Amino acid sequence: MRIGILTGGGDVPGLNPCIRSITLTADDLGWEVTGFRRGWQGFLEIDPDDSASIANGSLPLTREGVRGIDRMGGTILHTSRTDPRTVEGGDRTGQVLKVLDALGIDAMVTLGGDGTLRFSAHLAAQGVPVISVPKTMDNDVFGTDYCIGFSTAVSRSVEAINALRTTIESHERIGVIELFGRRSGETALLAGFLAQVDRTIIAEAPADLDVLLPLLAEDKASNPANYAVCVISEGASIAGRKEDDADLSRSATQRDDRGIGQQLGREIEERLGSGTVIQELAYLMRAGEPDAMDRMVGFAFGGLAVQLLQRGEKARMVTLSDGNYAHVPIDTLLHGTKSVDVTGLYDRSTYRAKLMRVEGMPMFLY
Template identity: 85%
Template sequence: MRIGILTGGGDVPGLNPCIRSITLSADDLGWQVTGFRRGWQGFLEIDPADPESIAANSFPLTREGVRGIDRMGGTILHTSRTDPRTVSGGDRTSQVLDVLQKLGIDAMITMGGDGTLRFSAHLASRGVPVISIPKTMDNDVFGTDYAIGFSTAVSRSVEAINALRTTVESHERIGVIELFGRRSGETALLAGFLAQVDRTVIAEVPADLDILLPLLAEDKASSPAHYAMCVISEGATIKGEADEDGDLSKPASERAEIGVGHRLGRAISARIGSGVVNQELAYLMRAGEPDAMDRMVGFAFGGLAIQLLQRGEKARMVALTDGNYCHVPADTLLQGRKAVNVSGLYDASAYRAKLMRVENMPMFLY
C-alpha cells in the first residue's frame, strides 16, 4: 500500500513526532509513504505528467529520513492554509483526485485543524480512503477532547506569563497578555488558570469594561507588589464594540486592526489611569520543540492512523475522548463547534476559570 500524508493550517509542535510514527508504522507493514509539501497547496502545484513538479511538491518518507525529527518543532512537510475548493479559479477537487490516482496513492492521512480536515472529510465523501488527525493549539476541533499542539501552547504561555511578571511588577503596572484563540478560549482559560493570573477573558464571553476594569484596579491595589495580570484570547470581544470578525479571519501577520489585547490596554490606561504592559505571545506559543504530552499524542495518533488503515477503516478521524484514544467519522467536525463550557468551567462575572470541581472529569477537564 502507498500512503500519502500532509500537514495543513498553522504549524504546531507534535506534528513531526506524528509524521515519524506514521512512517515507522507503515514501514513495519512494508508500505510506502509519500509526504506532500505545503498541505493541499502542494497537490495543486503537481502536474502528474511533469516529474519536476512531483519532486518539488512531494518526496518519499523513509525510516532513515525521519530519524530524529520527533525532537523538532514545526513540520518537515511545511504547511499552507489552502482549501482546494476555495482557490481562485474555482473548486479544484478534481485536480486533487487526479493527482492521487496518477501517483498511485491508495490512502491519505491528513494532519490539520478545522480547515484542512473539512476538505479531508470532503474527499472522504468522494470515496477517497482518508484518516484525519486533529492538530491545533486552540484545541477547537469538534469531535475530540485533544488536538496535537495544545499542551505545548499552554506550557509556552504559562512560562511566558510568569516571566512577564518580573517586568509588570517592577513597573507596578497591569499586564495584558493576548493569546491565540480566535473561536475558542480554551488556551487562555487553562494558561490563565495555571499561571494563576488575576483575570482571564475568553473568546466566548464579551468583556464588560464596567465590570472588568474595576476588578483589575482592585487586583492591583490589593497586591503587595502593586501589579495585576490579565490574559485575553485574541478572539475575545469588548462589549459595545462592533461584533465583527474583521481581521481575525486573516493570519495574524496580515491583520491591520489593533488586537483586542491592545484595545483593552488602552481602556485600562484611559479609564483607571494605570500603566500597562501589553504583550501578544502569538507565534511564540507554537514555536520550538513539543512537550512530552504532544510527543506522546503525536506518536499515538500516527500509530492509530496506520492501524485503522491496516484493518480497512477509512473516513475516520482519530481522537481522544475522556482520556481514551479512539476514532470518529471524518465528518464529525462538521457537526458542531467546540468551545469552552462556560457554565461549567468559567466564572463569567469574575473573569476567572473555575476548574477545581474535578472528580470524574477527564484530564483536560472537557
C-alpha cells in the same frame, strides 16, 4: 500499499512525532509512505506529467529519513491554509484526485485543523480512503477532546506569563497578555488558570469594562507588589462593541484595527490611569519542540491512523475522548463547534476559571 501524508493549517509542535509514527508503523507493514509538501496547496502545484514538479511537491518518507524529527517543532512537510475548493479559478478537487491517482496513492493521512480536515472529509466523500488527525493549539476541532499542539501552547504560555511578571512587577503596571484563540478561549483559560493570573478574558464571554476594570484596579491595589496580570484571547471582545467577523478571520498582519490586547490596554490606561505592559505571545506559543504530552499524542495518533487503514477502516478521524484514544466518522467536525464550557469552567462575573467538577474528569483534559 502506498499512503500519503500532509500537514495543513498552522504549524504546531507534535506534528513531526506524528509523521514519524505514521512512517514507522507503515514501514513495519511493508507499506510505502509519500509526504506531500505545503498541505493541499502542494497538490495544486504538482503536474503529474512533470517529474520536477512531483519532486518539488512530494518526497518519500523512510525510516531513516524521519530519524530524530520527533524532537523538532513545526512540520518537515511545511504547510499552507489552502482549501482546493475555494482557490482562485474555482474548485480544484479534480486536480487533487488526479495527483493521487497518478502517484499511486492508495490512502491519505491528513494532519490539520478545522479547514484542512473539512477538505479531508470532502475528499473522503469522493471515495478516497482518508484518516484525519486533529491538530490545533486552540484545541477547537469538534469531535475530539484533544488536538495535537494544545499542551505545548499552554506550557509555552504559562512560561511566558510568569517570565513577564518580572517586568510588570518592576514597573508596577497592569499586564495584558494576548494569546491565540480566535473562536475558542480554551488556551487562554487553561494558561491563565495554571499561571494563576488575576483575570482571564475568553472568546466566549465579552468583557464588560465597567466590571473588569475595577476588578483589575483592585487586583493591583491589593497586591503588595502593586501589579496585576490579565490574559485575553485573541478572539475576545468588549461588550457593546460590534466585532467584524471578516476582520477576525484574517491573520494578525492583515487586520485593520488594533488587536484586542492593545484595545484593552488603551482602556486601562485611559480609564484607570495605570501604566500597562502589553504582550502578544502569538507565534511563540507554537514555536520550538513539542512537550511530552504532544509527543505522546502525536505518536499515538499516528500509530492509530495506520492501524485503522490496516484493518480496512476509512473516512475516520482519530480522537481522544474522556482520556481514551478512539475514532469517529471523518465528517464529525462538520456537525458542531467546540468551545469553552462557560457554565462549568468559567465565572463570567469575576473573569476567572472555576473548577466546578473534578471527580470523574480525565487527567489534563480538565
